[in-house]
Amino acid sequence: MTGLDLLLAGVGLVAVGAGWAVVATNQVVRAGLWLVVCLGSLAVEFLLLGAELVAWTQVLIYLGAVVVLLLFAVMLTRAPIGPSPDLDRRIGPASVVGVGVGLSLGTLFAVAYGWTRYELPAQHGNAETVGGPIFTTWTLPFEVVSVLLLGALIGAVVVSRGAK
Amino acid sequence: MHPFIPYAVASALFGLGVLGVLRRRNAILLLMSVELMLNAVNLIFVTADATLPKAAPTGQIFTLFVIVIAAAEIGVGLAVVLQLFRLKAAINVDELPLAEPGDDDTGDTDVADAAADKTGVPDVA
Secondary structure (H helix, E strand, O other): OOOHHHHHHHHHHHHHHHHHHOOOOHHHHHHHHHHHHHHHHHHHHHHHHHOOHHHHHHHHHHHHHHHHHHHHHHOOOOOOOOOOOOOOOOOHHHHHHHHHHHHHHHHHHHHOOOOOOOOOOOOOHHHHHHHHHHOOOOHHHHHHHHHHHHHHHHHHHHHHOOOO | OOOOOHHHHHHHHHHHHHHHHHHHHHHHHHHHHHHHHHHHHHHHHHHHHHOOOOOHHHHHHHHHHHHHHHHHHHHHHHHHHHHHHHOOOOOOOOOOOOOOOOHHHHHHHHHHHHHHHHHHHHOOO
């Protein structure tokens, strides 16, 4: 266990705890705020793994845009401040499936990777090394994704204007 | 760096996301759980990328694509949820009928009409 491993494990524990709070809290606004903690600690995890550009994109898009959008939606649907008792179904079947999926994924990774040690590559995730392939190898998917985003946003406007 | 640590974190987050999607009734909380699952996948991509130092950072590029698609998904999803709130004044997914009320009746009469048409055609001819 190196220092980096300890940091990864600690930040990961924060992420998992905040994720548990997102699916377990009975206050809608608090779920959104716990989501901020979870996504923020994942951004730290990306930084520790050397993916600078992805980490800052995560902060910009997820913390800056997606969570704000979710909180706006919470306000617009007039969610009650304070605990709401009717947010959940019974936890039994859902927890069986959730724990099953998590454990089987974890087992898959344990079998595939074991306790192997890898050296973290230097300068692997800055804007230059990530941006180069995007605009050479991945140009077509990049353009398709941007058209998809444009189409989705126009679709969102059309849907929220409603039928006339 | 032992990649099993971030992989274990990602597995736990994905399981939590599945749990939330199956358990939550509120549509906005459902979308938050979907975000948890998407982020678990992002963490898997970035970790796998860190174990391949020689190759181009394809995992990170895919993570960026996933982030963009998640932003599009949350935009459309919240538009649908808000429209639902405007129509029904509730966003509880348990109370949503999957078909319009009275759909079954019209379906039956359609079948009856079709049967009547079939038998009716020779009469007209």
